[in-house]
Amino acid sequence: MQINYFAQLKQPHTHLVTVDVFLSDFEEKQNYLDIFLPVWSPGSYLVREYSRHIAVMKGYDQDRNALMVEKTNKSQWRVHWEWGNVQSIQLSYEVYCHELTVRTSHVDSEHAFLHGPTLWIGVLNQSVSSIHLHLDCPEHWKTISTALTLKYKENNQWCFSAKDYDELLDSPLELGNHFCETFKVKDKTHEVAIYGKSFLPINTLIADIETLVKTELALMSDPPYSHYVFIVHFVPALFGGLEHAQSTVLQFDGRTLLNRKEYVRWLGLVAHEYFHTWNVKRIRPRALGPFDYQQENYTDMLWLAEGLTSFMDDLFVLRSGLCSIEEYLEIQKDNLQRYYATYGRNVQSLAESSYDAWIKFYRPEENTANITVSYYLKGGLLFSALHCVLLTYGHRIDDFILRLWQRYCDNPEQGMDSEEVLAIIEDLTDANMRQKITNWIYGTDDIDFLSFYQIMAIAAQWEEAKELDLGCKIEAVNGRLMLKTVQRNAWAWNSGLNAGDELLAINGIRIYPEEAEKWMSFLAPQTEYLFLMARLGKVLELKLLTPDKEKRLTQLVSSNQEKTRALLS
Incomplete structure (x- = not known):
């Protein structure tokens, strides 16, 4: 089957994207076709019911005769026709796009951010040989940033291709007149597309992103992409990121970047989402790819997907020279304080936290902290402790990551299970340590992180709190x-x-x-x-x-900064 998507954004102030999808070359003769819109976005584990933004789905044959379109569930439709009379189908629908997050689409008079799962329908039970996306933009919009392959541009009509439906969904687009700049690392082009404003000079932002790319590639070697796009939204009160195989979307309050602590936080976000290029988009739990876009994809391994990434992000900022040892330890101290303040660490294991992300992590309410622990937070702390453990065996976290990467390269079509990950840990340590790490993942006993940090000459300082903590x-x-x-x-x-x-x-x-x-x-x-x-x-x-x-953890201090830096490098 060949699929051509035509998206029209001529009236962006209405927040509407008009989509016409042309389907041809069906695999076999039939008298119906099942289509769907995803209910969730990979990397964001919550069913979001994107089809609620579609009012009506219409279908036509090659002669513009109307076809019956039957809605068969909340996000799926069946297109009916008489046997043998249809060679191609046109599907037409409008999508309302007025929510600016990394996992939704937003269109207004200034720009458009198009997030694939909210817009592009898929086809069930058909092999797709060709996918093209055609965009018809306002005349004054001159720029589109995306990881999709540009086929041609004529006036304000653009055409991109995707190798398959997964790549189409995994390739967000930023449209308008935003700022763009590129740099090359290891002969690969990296584009930074910025919508919105910040008080920090653009050249500093670009230079620091390039530094982080170089730092991560120093570990991971060759980039696994042809080119890469950082889509940045600087909008007040926003914070978040979402990973894609050849791009990422980053949202931050650009007004705060002259505040040093906020800028280091921004750098951590950049490093986090870029490292997902390897960890999650390629190294991944078995349940996360190929995806079922119509329902939850359960895994108990988000402690690897997000926990490892949460440990490495700030470590990459440190290794890049973009923050000091003191700033790095301040971040780790804040992480420990949040962990100690989470009663749910006594209730929920990391594995359970991962599996229940669909119903708990993205739906916080008054009792959430009493019954859950974040797989980002505890997962990151777990891997900080694992790094310390590996040091005592003559290794470091880098060796663990490279073993994960080698496993992916040996079998890229299939994700990993926890037994494979634990086997790598055992190979780098021993059977006793494997069991200890297993208990950390599947149990709720507290981990004595501070004792492990002593291996890196890092000690904790406690003081009486300045005011009461009433809980x-x-x-x-x-x-x-x-x-x-x-x-x-x-x-x-x-x-x-x-x-x-x-x-x-x-x-x-x-x-x-x-x-x-x-x-x-x-x-x-x-x-x-x-x-x-x-x-x-x-x-x-x-x-x-x-x-x-109460006594509170107030500081993590290195007694030997040269040793600490060397063991974290």
């Missing part, structure tokens, strides 16, 4: 001070405070919504207070005795 988060909502979450077994939980409670006053003194960030600093330890709360329309008085101040 709850409070935020201002519509002029009210509301408890957002309550940590299990912490003071607020044990004192009977609930998520959803409104804090009105303490000891008869009003607490105002604008004090959401500082009200705990008003209180002394081991002191009884009268809390005035509102719950489900009732006002409650609770006499509560505050806890002692």
